Amino acid sequence: xxxxxxxxxxxxxxxxxxxxxxxxxxxxxxxxxxxxxxxxxxxxxxxxxxxxxxxxxxxxxxxxxxxxxxxxxxxxxxxxxxxxxxxxxxxxxxxxxxxxxxxxxxxxxxxxxxxxxxxxxxxxxxxxxxxxxxxxxxxxxxxxxxxxxxxxxxxxxxxxxxxxxxxxxxxxxxxxxxxxxxxxxxxxxxxxxxxxxxxxxxxxxxxxxxxxxxxxxxxxxxxxxxxxxxxxxxxxxxxxxxxxxxxxxxxxxxxxxxxxxxxxxxxxxxxxxxxxxxxxxxxxxxxxxxxxxxxxxxxxxxxxxxxxxxxxxxxxxxxxxxxxxxxxxxxxxxxxxxxxxxxxxxxxxxxxxxxxxxxxxxxxxxxxxxxxxxxxxxxxxxxxxxxxxxxxxxxxxxxxxxxxxxxxxxxxx
Numbered sequence: 001x002x003x004x005x006x007x008x009x010x011x012x013x014x015x016x017x018x019x020x021x022x023x024x025x026x027x028x029x030x031x032x033x034x035x036x037x038x039x040x041x042x043x044x045x046x047x048x049x050x051x052x053x054x055x056x057x058x059x060x061x062x063x064x065x066x067x068x069x070x071x072x073x074x075x076x077x078x079x080x081x082x083x084x085x086x087x088x089x090x091x092x093x094x095x096x097x098x099x100x101x102x103x104x105x106x107x108x109x110x111x112x113x114x115x116x117x118x119x120x121x122x123x124x125x126x127x128x129x130x131x132x133x134x135x136x137x138x139x140x141x142x143x144x145x146x147x148x149x150x151x152x153x154x155x156x157x158x159x160x161x162x163x164x165x166x167x168x169x170x171x172x173x174x175x176x177x178x179x180x181x182x183x184x185x186x187x188x189x190x191x192x193x194x195x196x197x198x199x200x201x202x203x204x205x206x207x208x209x210x211x212x213x214x215x216x217x218x219x220x221x222x223x224x225x226x227x228x229x230x231x232x233x234x235x236x237x238x239x240x241x242x243x244x245x246x247x248x249x250x251x252x253x254x255x256x257x258x259x260x261x262x263x264x265x266x267x268x269x270x271x272x273x274x275x276x277x278x279x280x281x282x283x284x285x286x287x288x289x290x291x292x293x294x295x296x297x298x299x300x301x302x303x304x305x306x307x308x309x310x311x312x313x314x315x316x317x318x319x320x321x322x323x324x325x326x327x328x329x330x331x332x333x334x335x336x337x338x339x340x341x342x343x344x345x346x347x348x349x350x351x352x353x354x355x356x357x358x359x360x361x362x363x364x365x366x367x368x369x370x371x372x373x374x375x376x377x378x379x380x381x382x383x384x385x386x387x388x389x390x391x392x393x394x395x396x397x398x399x400x401x402x403x404x405x406x407x408x409x410x411x412x413x
Contacts, residue, residue: 001025002392007282008326010390010397011363016284017301017387021050021370021400023058024393025278030062033274036245040252042267044088044223047073049271049371050279054391054400056080065108067269071098074107084108088223088269090137090184092157100124103132109221111184113137113159118172125177135221136172137184138165138207144187144200144227158186162207166214173215182264183211186225190272192239197227198247205255212260219264228273230368232321239273272371279370281306281387282326285362286341295336297358301366302340302347305387307377309366310340310349320350327362334358342382379405 002022010020033043042064047056051073056066057080066077069091077087085108092113094102099117102110103124112118112134125132137159160168172180185204191197201224208222231238255261283305287298303310311318323338334357340347349366358364379386386405391398 001028001278002280004324004326004329006392006395006397007280007365008363010392011282011284011326013397014388014390014399016282016363017305017385018282019279019369019374019387019389020282020392020397021052021055021275021279021389022392023055023278026055026059026275026370027062029274029278032241033268036241037249037268040249040256040266041224042265043274044267044269045274046269046271047076050275050373051076051375052389052400053080053402054389054398055275056082058391058393065267067271071095071101074102074105088135088184090186092159094120096120103130104128106130107132109133109135109181111135111137111223112172113157115160115168115171118175118178122175122177131177131179133179133181134172135182135184135223136160136168136180136211137186138162138211140185140187140203140207142203144191144203145193145196159184165207165211169211169215180215182219182221182223183208184223184225184269186223186269187227189225189227190229191227192229192231192236194240194244194247197239197244200227201248202251205251208261209255209258218260218262221265221267222261223267223269226268226270226273228270230272230276230371232368233319234322274371276368276371279368279373281309281366281369281373283364283366285358285360285364288358288360295334297336297338298341299338299349299364300341300384301349301387302342302382302384303349304340304342304378304381304384306366306369306373308372309369310347312346313372313376318348320353322367323350323353323355324365324367325355325358325362326365328356328358331356338364341384344382379403 044065044067045063046067048069060081066082067088084106088109090111099120139156139159141162283299283301285297286300307313309321338350383406385407388401391400
């Protein structure tokens with residue numbers, strides 16, 4: 001994992017704000033995941049969690065599938081060296097042109113989330129003279145416990161409701177230019193609960209059993225939405241992967257022992273867990289003041305750079321993330337309100353944050369920023385310079401920036 005010295009050197013070389021992604025750490029997490037779950041699951045990486053092209057190029061040979069949610073992500077996957085047949089195309093709002101392009105490209109697995117999408121794919125496959133492989137996404141009726149973001153057990157734009165599953169299977173299977181080869185379920189995300197995640201695997205396995213029994217043929221692929229969380233808050237504990245595997249694998253072995261599932265490829269779809277802890281947003285303190293008894297530190301990264309860390313991406317109550325003062329890692333501490341540079345009172349990163357004394361010029365790090373960071377944030381708001389992105393691999397730092405939106409272009413006077 002990147003050291004304090006690595007991060008400070010990156011900030012000195014490329015300036016701040018700066019996202020740093022440690023590729024060696026990503027590889028180590030992937031190895032841990034495969035060790036815990038053995039050969040029972042393939043790994044599908046959700047590009048939406050971090051679509052940086054240099055990162056994707058590093059991941060392409062390491063994962064089994066890229067999961068995409070827009071045709072532009074299809075193009076990113078291809079550009080990163082992933083073959084079309086290794087791409088799974090999800091998302092509840094695929095445009096007709098996206099479906100047509102995916103079919104023409106020969107996308108590996110088109111996940112249909114409504115009968116409308118299925119009929120579109122069937123029409124385009126017919127026009128192109130081919131058969132398109134599809135998975136049907138199912139929206140469970142039962143909600144797992146302890147999920148940070150829960151997508152099941154309520155009205156949802158995602159997939160076919162479990163209550164309508166059998167009729168939808170019949171309708172999709174009847175379309176002449178589609179090949180229904182399996183199912184996809186993603187119930188929720190960002191859970192650190194071993195019990196909740198284990199329960200989710202049971203729920204998903206039971207739904208897959210019913211779907212396959214109704215379909216009447218053995219599936220080729222089943223995608224389990226993993227939902228593995230990361231410890232964003234200081235009070236959070238890392239997910240115990242070994243304990244989770246101990247609870248999950250007996251049930252998966254029982255599923256595989258059934259004749260209908262013996263040849264099925266099972267995949268875990270995840271993004272946050274794999275890359276989130278392997279990234280940091282580095283920001284410099286550019287202002288300091290006391291206001292009505294509160295010590296305020298102003299940094300050069302605002303919520304326009306990292307919406308989630310500022311508590312505005314699905315959070316009901318904003319809480320302080322894990323933040324460190326890289327320039328002064330120990331010693332006497334102070335209590336600070338840390339804000340960004342934006343001209344709005346909501347640009348607050350942390351309140352009552354205990355940090356070693358923080359002064360202008362210090363570099364702070366926001367941990368767990370490798371997923372849902374830059375591209376999940378409103379970088380055009382107030383036109384402050386967009387962060388750079390960098391990869392750290394084998395001790396070597398590489399500028400991986402794709403866009404430098406809002407960086408100043410006028411010549412110095």
